[in-house]
Amino acid sequence: MKILVIEDEIDLQQSIKESLVKEDYLVETASDYHSAIEKVFVYQYDCILLDIMLPHGSGLDILDELKQAGKTENIIIISARNSLDDKLKGLELGADDYLTKPFHLAELNARVKAVLRRKNLAGENGIAFKNTRLDISERLFFVNGQNISLNRKEFDILYYFLLNKKRLVTKTGLAEHVWGDNSDQADNLDFVYYQIKNLRKKLQDAQAEIEIESVYGIGYKLMEK
Amino acid sequence: MKLLNQSLKYLSISILGIVTVWSVVFYMNMLNEIKSSIDEGLENYKRLIIQNAQVDATILTKTYFDESFFTLRKIAAEEALNMRDSYIDTEIYMQDADDQAPEPEPVRMLTTAFEYNGQYYELKVANSMVEEDDLINELFWDVVWLYILLIAGIMVVNNIVLKKLWKPFYDFLKELKNYRLGSTQKLPETNTQTREFLDLQQAVNTLLQHSLAAFEQQKEFIGNASHELQTPLAMVTNKLELLLESSDLKQAEAEKIAAIFQIIERLVLLNQSLLLLSKIDNKQFFDNQQVSINEVVQQNRLELEELATFKALNITVTESEVLKVTIDPTLADILVANLLKNALFHNIKNGRVNISLSKDSLRLCNTGVSQPLESEKLFSRFHKTDSRSSGTGLGLSIVKAIADLYGFTIAYHFEKGEHVFEVKFSSL
Structure with missing residues (x-):
């Protein structure tokens, strides 16, 4: 490209x-x-x-x-x-x-x-990474072919991470992308943290081979295990 | 006070003065004229009496006033020689048709002296005069009527003529009131031949053209300033992001860079808010249309619902009526979002937010700190109640700027332990 x-x-x-x-x-x-x-x-x-x-x-x-x-x-x-x-x-x-x-x-x-x-990729609507796959048009997430239920925001967050594999995703950037909001209120960032925590738990429970790492307190990185 | 009424006010005061002075002068003149005409009559009467006395000596014994209105009295030669003709105003008891008994009536009296057969006589001749208080009274009412007629006349003339003359002015004013810099295409103009109004139109339009040029320049300046500031900010942010991605950083260094990064992010946010604020102040949003505030509220509530759940806040919306407002949709959204976020962020765990919408107002009540906030500083720029907060302190200023732009009123008060923000959309 x-x-x-x-x-x-x-x-x-x-x-x-x-x-x-x-x-x-x-x-x-x-x-x-x-x-x-x-x-x-x-x-x-x-x-x-x-x-x-x-x-x-x-x-x-x-x-x-x-x-x-x-x-x-x-x-x-x-x-x-x-x-x-x-x-x-x-x-x-x-x-x-x-x-x-x-x-x-x-x-x-x-x-x-x-x-x-x-x-x-007009026909293809998914992003795959290790043993996980995100179906964008159906808004579904699979680990080892098993559907894992995600809520609306969790899906948006994971999608954003998959577009930025192994790259730094800042908390503010994430908040801006997912909530369309550019206020850096502490509450907002706490909320990001809370969503990430839930998402991490779901990934771990489903034995996904990917994980969300913290980066110096300002953001995260999606890495393979 | 309208111009019409003002001119009427000054005219009626000055006419009152003129009429008063005029009536005093007129009264004096008239009184003098009357007196001199009576005096001439008295003079004539005196001559007749003296002439008659030559013929009829009985006249000389008349010592009191009767129907013939004169008296004679013998006096010493010395006294007579010192005497000059004198006219005085005095009173004599008389009875006229409307009197029950004789009463003093004003008269004009001529006192003189003459010599007859070596004997000196004092002669007093009287003639009845107008009663001054009657005259004044009569004249006063005449003047009052004159005054009323004058004022009524002026009012009629004012209303018909002045209204017609000033019509181009009011037409022009109306156009000017509806004129919005940057959005109204045509400059205001009025159809008139009056030179003053043509001059006014020209002066106003010159001024408007200058403002228009300045407005365009400012718009361009804001665009440029935003470019100049945002580009370096973009450079710093992106460089720091790349730096933080590199794997060979030591933990301590990385943490310092991360701290710098957070500061830069605040700077970015501050710059964005300031740009938004200056754009509102410069009235650069004027894509006004009918916006349902109810829908905007519901949409924002949906956006923030997860955050509310996370903070264990209970949001309720009471819609008693549909609130439709003519406003730029982007600004409507910013207005509602900022108020709602404010209510969420400055709340307590397990708190409440109640949003109520009526026909012309939006009201947000929320729990929070238990003391009232300083309402006069609340909407000022960079005011923060909590110095630990990482917000810009511009959120409510933006709300205020939007409200000011459209003439809405926004007020804060503390009621039953809850903070209440109310926007009244009835534009002034």
């Missing part, structure tokens, strides 16, 4: 690249309008991460040109502008998703995978 990261801030570009490389993607980068246009029209990408504010031009213009050339790449806009106008304009011009800076790398991963799955 080939991904192009169009972002003018080199530090951010490199972090995104590093994170995506860990997921075994082939990552290329562009840091201004002209080099982005060149790469976009010369090569074929599975997914393009596109910043709106670029030197020498706007990311929205790139979208427009892609649309006019009839190229149907998967595009995720990553922008600091969470203005609704931009969002609507971007989606209208054919972007598949819109992510506001700052974002968690785990969230970016989840979005990229969602976009790729929509394109490539």
